[in-house]
Amino acid sequence: MGNIMLIDNELKAEDFVMLREKAGVLQIPMEQAEKAINNSLFVVSAICEGRTIGMGRLVGDGAMYWYLQEIVVLPEYQGKGIGARIVKKLIRYVEENGIPGTKMTIGLMAAKGKEPFYEKLGFMSVPDDGAGSGMRMYIQS
Numbered sequence: 001m002g003n004i005m006l007i008d009n010e011l012k013a014e015d016f017v018m019l020r021e022k023a024g025v026l027q028i029p030m031e032q033a034e035k036a037i038n039n040s041l042f043v044v045s046a047i048c049e050g051r052t053i054g055m056g057r058l059v060g061d062g063a064m065y066w067y068l069q070e071i072v073v074l075p076e077y078q079g080k081g082i083g084a085r086i087v088k089k090l091i092r093y094v095e096e097n098g099i100p101g102t103k104m105t106i107g108l109m110a111a112k113g114k115e116p117f118y119e120k121l122g123f124m125s126v127p128d129d130g131a132g133s134g135m136r137m138y139i140q141s
């Protein structure tokens, strides 16, 4: 396996769709993928020998709330620390791009069974003493 490089804000919609497919999540139209990438705050791609083998992105208001989305590493590249490198780069981006001296929150919705991966990186599961469960609603436009 060659060197794995992380690059900023260069993820192509085709790779976004492909990686989501490999992660087994809902398929989306290319137009929706393009808009989602363009409206992200920061996008990281993991590249091995010219091929995109992982990704992660930050969405949110860029000041108070930041959310991790689509943290994905291709199955054959998993377990080698690439997912952790992607998440750490996203966390560093928040640390470096928030308004100095302010408190901020990074949230995420872990896929089932992936909670330990995020706990190792410093995230805390909810519900806890102060917070209820994460919640969501699905919309069909």
Ligand SMILES: CC(C)(COP(=O)(O)OP(=O)(O)OC[C@H]1O[C@@H](n2cnc3c(N)ncnc32)[C@H](O)[C@@H]1OP(=O)(O)O)[C@@H](O)C(=O)NCCC(=O)NCCS
Pocket: 023, 070, 071, 072, 073, 074, 077, 078, 079, 080, 081, 082, 083, 084, 085, 109, 110, 111, 113, 114, 115, 116, 117, 120
């Ligand atoms: C979740 C995912 C991104 C992790 O990426 P990865 O490159 O395999 O993870 P890493 O090798 O960087 O693992 C970092 C640490 O987390 C641990 N870890 C990773 N996945 C884990 C899991 N499912 N359960 C427990 N620990 C896990 C690793 O053992 C490693 O521990 P260590 O630091 O003690 O060695 C990857 O498994 C993936 O893409 N899965 C499919 C898509 C998905 O479900 N994404 C999450 C959406 S919320």
